[in-house]
Every structure is written in C-alpha cells, then in structure tokens.
Amino acid sequence: MNKELSNQSIGDEEILRYLRSPKEANKGYTLLLEKYQERLYWHIRKMVTFHDDAHDVIQNTFIKVFKNIKGFRQDSGLYTWMYRIATNESISYLRKRKRIQSNVVSNEILPMQDSLTSDPYFDGEAISLLLAKAMDTLPEKQKAVFQLRYFEEMPYKQMSEVMGTSEGSLKASYHHAAKKIEQFLKQRNINF
Amino acid sequence: MNERDDSDFLKKEAPILSHYKRAEKSPYLMPEGYMNSLKDTLLAEAKKLEEAPKSAKVISLPNWFRPVAAAASLLLVGWVGFALWSTSDTPALADNDALLLEEIDAYVEANFDEFGEEVYDLFLSEASTEDIEEIDWTNSLQIDDLEEGFWEEIDEQLLEELL
Numbered sequence: 189m190n191k192e193l194s195n196q197s198i199g200d201e202e203i204l205r206y207l208r209s210p211k212e213a214n215k216g217y218t219l220l221l222e223k224y225q226e227r228l229y230w231h232i233r234k235m236v237t238f239h240d241d242a243h244d245v246i247q248n249t250f251i252k253v254f255k256n257i258k259g260f261r262q263d264s265g266l267y268t269w270m271y272r273i274a275t276n277e278s279i280s281y282l283r284k285r286k287r288i289q290s291n292v293v294s295n296e297i298l299p300m301q302d303s304l305t306s307d308p309y310f311d312g313e314a315i316s317l318l319l320a321k322a323m324d325t326l327p328e329k330q331k332a333v334f335q336l337r338y339f340e341e342m343p344y345k346q347m348s349e350v351m352g353t354s355e356g357s358l359k360a361s362y363h364h365a366a367k368k369i370e371q372f373l374k375q376r377n378i379n380f
Numbered sequence: 381m382n383e384r385d386d387s388d389f390l391k392k393e394a395p396i397l398s399h400y401k402r403a404e405k406s407p408y409l410m411p412e413g414y415m416n417s418l419k420d421t422l423l424a425e426a427k428k429l430e431e432a433p434k435s436a437k438v439i440s441l442p443n444w445f446r447p448v449a450a451a452a453s454l455l456l457v458g459w460v461g462f463a464l465w466s467t468s469d470t471p472a473l474a475d476n477d478a479l480l481l482e483e484i485d486a487y488v489e490a491n492f493d494e495f496g497e498e499v500y501d502l503f504l505s506e507a508s509t510e511d512i513e514e515i516d517w518t519n520s521l522q523i524d525d526l527e528e529g530f531w532e533e534i535d536e537q538l539l540e541e542l543l
Contacts, residue, residue: 213426213430214423214426214427214430217422217423217426218419218423221418221419221422221423222419225415225418225419225422226415229410229415229418230408233408233410234408239408239409239410239411243418246418247421247422247425250422250425250426251425251429254422254425254426254429255429315400316407317407319400320407337386338397338401359386362386363389363393366389366390366393366394366397367393367394369394369397370393370394370395370396370397373396373397374396
C-alpha cells in the first residue's frame with residue numbers, strides 16, 4: 189500500500205489535531221488533501237461538467253476550507269462539512285456561469301453537447317452526452333440533489349446535512365429531477 | 381420512503397436511468413498527474429494563508445463605530461430573537477442558538493447570491509453567537525419581512541426552488 193493510500197484511512201480527528209498545531213499544520217493540510225481532494229474533485233466535476241471549471245471550483249472550495257477549518261466545531265462530520273462547501277461553491281459557480289451565458293449573444297456560446305465533445309477530458313458515448321445535457325437543464329440545487337443521490341448514492345440523511353434541507357424535500361426533488369431527465373432522454377429516442 | 385423504494389422508483393418511473401446506472405462507465409477524464417499538481421497548488425495556498433499576518437484582516441474603523449455597531453447589532457439580534465419567539469413555538473434566542481443558526485443558515489442558502497462573502501464565510505465556519513452579533517443584518521436580511529409566518533414562507537420558497 190503506498191503512502192497516499194494509507195493516508196486516506198487516517199481519522200478526521202487526527203487531521204484536525206495536526207491542523208490546529210502550528211508546528212504540524214502543514215502535515216495536516218497534506219493529509220486533508222490526500223484524503224479528500226479526489227473525492228471532492230469528482231463530486232464537483234459532475235456538478236460543473238468541465239475539467240477547467242472543476243479546477244476553479246475545487247480551488248475555491250479548499251481555500252474556504254483552509255480559512256475556516258481551525259474554527260470548525262465538528263457539529264457535523266468533516267466530510268459532510270466539506271461536501272457542503274463544495275456543493276455550495278458548485279451551485280454558485282453554475283449560477284454565475286448561467287448569468288454570463290445569458291448576457292452573451294446566444295450564438296457565441298457553444299451548446300452544451302458541442303462544448304463537451306470539444307473537451308479533451310470527456311470520453312462519453314451518446315447517452316453520457318445526453319445525460320450531461322439533461323442534467324444541465326435542471327435548476328442548480330436540483331442538479332446537486334440528483335448528482336448526490338444518483339451518482340454518489342449518498343444516503344438522504346447525509347444529503348440533508350450537506351444541503352441543509354429536509355429528507356422529504358430531497359426525495360421529492362430527486363424524483364422530480366429523475367423524471368425530468370428520463371423524459372428528456374425519451375424525447376431523444378434513447379432506449380436500451 | 382426508504383432507500384430501497386428509491387431504486388424501485390427508478391426501475392418503475394425512470395427505466396432508462398435505472399439501466400444506465402448499472403451500465404455506466406464514467407465519461408469524465410482528468411489530465412495525467414492532475415491530483416499531484418492540484419495538491420501542490422493547494423498546499424502553496426495553505427502555506428500563504430498560514431503565513432499571512434493576522435493583522436491583515438483588521439479593518440481600520442473610526443473609534444465611535446465599534447460601540448455603535450455593537451449596540452445596533454445586539455438590538456437587531458434581540459429583535460430577531462423576539463420575532464422568532466413571538467411568531468412561533470420556537471424557543472427564544474438565548475434558549476436555543478442552534479435552532480436559530482439552522483434557520484438563518486437555510487435562509488442564507490436560499491438567498492445565496494444576495495449574501496456577501498463575509499457572511500457566507502461566517503456560516504461556513506459554523507458561526508458562534510458572537511459572530512452573528514457582528515453581522516450588519518440591515519445589509520443581509522430585510523428586517524421588515526420578519527413578520528408572522530416569515531420563516532415558514534422561506535421554507536416554502538426553498539421547497540419551490542428545489543422542485
């Protein structure tokens with residue numbers, strides 16, 4: 189087992205202890221990144237779709253984490269707290285992106301599907317493209333709910349902590365999103 | 381509804397999604413060596429933050445500002461607490477800070493774009509009551525809206541946004 193993999197099993201308490209010690213904070217940051225950066229990257233990537241966007245969002249996410257982690261009171265789990273920041277940052281980014289797009293003459297912006305096929309870090313089949321496009325039609329928060337539940341299979345209880353919304357609302361939102369996406373795919377004759 | 385009902389729902393109501401999920405191969409790729417370079421970038425950012433002098437965050441304010449702002453904030457927080465206590469079964473601010481924080485947090489999320497970076501950061505750090513007292517609520521919350529049913533309305537708005 190390499191060092192980075194073994195660091196992924198280090199407990200959050202230990203990471204926080206390092207971070208709060210001025211002499212060992214650097215080790216704490218390293219452990220925190222080794223344990224969580226990849227998981228958060230993929231969560232953000234599926235939210236914002238493009239690698240370059242995900243790169244910006246994950247940087248903003250970790251800067252906020254770094255600024256606030258020493259005062260983190262552990263009312264929720266560290267992972268849940270970080271997920272929450274990453275989700276909020278992704279939602280905020282998507283809103284900004286939407287605002288910018290709506291302010292630019294529409295033909296200057298590549299449609300989602302064309303943008304994806306020109307992204308060197310996307311290797312999807314037709315249905316993956318359509319699914320990404322369908323997800324992009326959802327409101328930002330609904331997209332986050334769908335992402336957490338469908339792709340990451342996060343339990344509703346944890347989602348509730350991440351999103352700050354009741355489990356009932358999340359279930360309703362997820363079902364609504366899934367039906368919308370299913371409809372989108374059906375209209376484009378996607379079948380198995 | 382439990383987690384199993386959720387997958388039954390997909391099979392019944394969204395069969396394409398149900399099948400795709402089982403057959404899925406992630407279409408997203410990342411550049412080679414990206415995680416290592418990201419770690420280096422973020423560690424450099426962490427180092428900058430660690431080395432930044434704490435005094436850099438202090439904003440110079442006129443002498444009269446702090447006592448006036450503190451008094452105004454206390455008054456406003458007291459007013460919010462009283463409004464919450466008098467319009468619902470919610471315990472007063474002093475009895476249950478956590479509940480108030482939870483409700484304000486929900487409001488912040490629902491009105492995310494209207495809040496400044498500073499307020500957002502405070503909530504991320506799970507702000508204490510003292511932190512909340514330092515917020516200038518006149519810039520963040522429309523106090524006039526804190527009438528009967530205000531928080532219930534916010535919950536409904538949040539639900540509508542999700543649906």
